[in-house]
Amino acid sequence: MLDALFVRRWLVAAADAVDREAERLTELDSPIGDADHGSNLRRGFRAVAAVLEKEAPDTPGAVLMLAGRQLISTVGGASGPLYGTLLRRTGKDLGDAPEVDPARFAQALRTGVDAVAALGGAAPGDKTMLDALVPGIDALDNSPGSFGSFGAAREAALQGALATTPLQARKGRASYLGERSIGHQDPGATSSALLFAALAETADGIRGSREGSRD
Amino acid sequence: MTDGPLVGIVLVSHSGAVAEAVAALAVALAGGGSTAPVAAAGGTADGGLGTSAELISTAAARVDGGAGVAVLADLGSAVLTVKALVAEGDELPDGTRLVDAPFVEGAVAAVVSASAGADLAAVEAAAAEAYACRKV
Numbered sequence: 001m002l003d004a005l006f007v008r009r010w011l012v013a014a015a016d017a018v019d020r021e022a023e024r025l026t027e028l029d030s031p032i033g034d035a036d037h038g039s040n041l042r043r044g045f046r047a048v049a050a051v052l053e054k055e056a057p058d059t060p061g062a063v064l065m066l067a068g069r070q071l072i073s074t075v076g077g078a079s080g081p082l083y084g085t086l087l088r089r090t091g092k093d094l095g096d097a098p099e100v101d102p103a104r105f106a107q108a109l110r111t112g113v114d115a116v117a118a119l120g121g122a123a124p125g126d127k128t129m130l131d132a133l134v135p136g137i138d139a140l141d142n143s144p145g146s147f148g149s150f151g152a153a154r155e156a157a158l159q160g161a162l163a164t165t166p167l168q169a170r171k172g173r174a175s176y177l178g179e180r181s182i183g184h185q186d187p188g189a190t191s192s193a194l195l196f197a198a199l200a201e202t203a204d205g206i207r208g209s210r211e212g213s214r215d
Numbered sequence: 216m217t218d219g220p221l222v223g224i225v226l227v228s229h230s231g232a233v234a235e236a237v238a239a240l241a242v243a244l245a246g247g248g249s250t251a252p253v254a255a256a257g258g259t260a261d262g263g264l265g266t267s268a269e270l271i272s273t274a275a276a277r278v279d280g281g282a283g284v285a286v287l288a289d290l291g292s293a294v295l296t297v298k299a300l301v302a303e304g305d306e307l308p309d310g311t312r313l314v315d316a317p318f319v320e321g322a323v324a325a326v327v328s329a330s331a332g333a334d335l336a337a338v339e340a341a342a343a344e345a346y347a348c349r350k351v
Contacts, residue, residue, distance in 0.1 A: 040265070072299050076265035078292035081299035088303070119298055172291060 001099040006206060007063040008052050013198035015045035021194060028187040032174040036077055037187040044075035044083070059098055060105070064091025078172065079188060082116050082129060083195075089115035102147060102203075106140035113137050126170040127181065132192035135160035150196075150203035157196035161189040221251040222329040222338045223278025226322055227271055227288040227297055231258035237319055241326035251329035252278035266292040268300055275307045283310035283335035285325050287342065289318040310335060316342035 018025075018041045026038030048067045057063045068087030071080050090112030094100060100108070113133045122128045124135075136157030143149040164186035172188075174181045224241075228234035234257025242250050254274035259265040275284050284307070288294045297313045300306045312335060314321065321342035328341035 034264075036265070069303075072296065072303075073268040076259045076263070076267065076292070078295050080266070080268070080292065081295040085299050085302070119295060119302075 001101055002060055002105050003099040004056070004058050004060055004063050006202060007060040008056070009205065010199050010202040011045075011052060011063070011067050012049050013201050014195050015049040017194045017198050018042055018045045018191065021191075025187050025191055028185055028190055032169065032177055032181050032184045033187060034077075034173060037079060037191065040075045040077040041079055041083075041191055044071045044080055047071075047074040059094070059096050060100060061091040061094035061096060064088065064094065067091075078120075079129075079191070082120055082188075083191075085119050086112040086116050086133070088112075102140070102149060106137065106149070109140065110137050120171060122171040125167065127164045127167040127174065127186045127189070128169075128171050129186075129188035129192045131164045131167070131186060132157040132160040132189040132196070136192070136196040147203045147206070150200040154193075154196045154200035157193040161185060161193040164189045218332070220280030220282040221332065222282045222325075222335050223252045223254070223275070223280060223284040224322070224325050224329055224338075225271065225274045225278060225284060225286045226253065226255050226257070226318070227266065227274075227286060227293045228255075228257040228318065229264055229266065229290045229293050231255070231262060233257055233289065237322050240319070241322040244323050245326045245330045249330070251326055252280065253326055254278045266296040268296055268306070271297060271300060272306055275311055279308035279311075283312065283338075284308055285312055285314045285329070285335060285338045285342065287314050287316055287318055287321050287325060312339060314339045314342045315346075317345050320345035320348065 022038035022042040026035055029035050029037035047070045051066060051070050057066055064087045068084040072084030090108045093108035093111040117130055122130050124130050136153045139153040139156035140149050166182060168179060169175045169181035226234045226238050234255035238253045238255040242253055254277050256270040256274040260267045260269055278284055286297050288297050301313055324345050325338050325342040329338045
């Protein structure tokens with residue numbers, strides 16, 4: 001079961017990953033964006049990690065709502081409202097359940113991904129975050145109820161991000177570049193893959209500690 | 216038209232300078248006496264390019280007189296941030312609406328009509344109508 005602590009660990013792991021990869025994200029955002037994706041997300045996720053240290057909401061939904069709100073108010077670029085909406089809608093969907101199973105969590109995450117699509121008006125294939133988020137969430141759904149599905153989601157989201165390279169951008173600033181956007185990996189899909197990687201890392205940690213505690 | 220409070224206008228741009236300049240332009244063109252409250256919310260809180268949810272919430276609170284607030288936004292993150300704040304439900308004054316309009320022309324239409332006492336729906340219609348004014 002996933003509880004508030006699991007979600008906090010996930011978001012802290014995501015903040016660490018964004019911190020580590022910020023320069024690479026900004027590099028990816030240089031040829032087709034405005035070269036601030038890494039620094040913007042780093043600022044947002046540092047704020048998330050800081051607020052989660054101070055406040056400790058006791059349900060997964062409340063942790064996600066708090067984190068999403070931080071992203072909307074601190075990122076400063078389009079990824080703020082998009083990732084903020086992803087976390088808030090996921091949290092809202094979970095309601096005040098103290099813990100949820102992986103299948104329920106995956107279902108809520110899909111609600112969040114759908115809200116991102118509605119907010120940005122994008123669909124898979126447009127060379128956006130959704131090109132990693134949608135395969136990731138589909139992989140979670142393919143083996144519902146299993147912690148192992150998080151590993152499959154990590155791989156699917158990563159492959160989704162890599163597959164944005166030959167696409168032509170149809171949303172956001174990159175879309176103004178037309179064919180010149182082809183040949184570059186999308187920074188938003190890349191950061192979305194990091195979120196799924198952090199989720200898998202957190203699930204692995206939980207499984208590891210459970211196996212350890214059986215001794 | 217009403218004698219009550221006027222609709223407030225918030226101008227959200229990716230750039231602080233753009234938001235301030237468009238606000239000044241719209242107020243100047245509305246001219247002749249008192250105008251509806253207008254607030255600029257451009258750039259990030261530290262003066263960079265981007266969007267600040269905090270600046271937007273503060274601006275909306277400042278122009279809210281109870282008749283509603285019309286928000287106009289320019290690019291990418293400005294539009295998305297306003298939409299996300301509206302969806303939050305409790306971040307902006309009741310009766311705050313993102314108006315679908317061209318930024319400069321819509322701002323002038325919104326400020327002129329709000330200053331004349333138009334209600335929120337009429338302000339929104341006036342701003343949106345600016346899309347229909349072709350230039351060629």
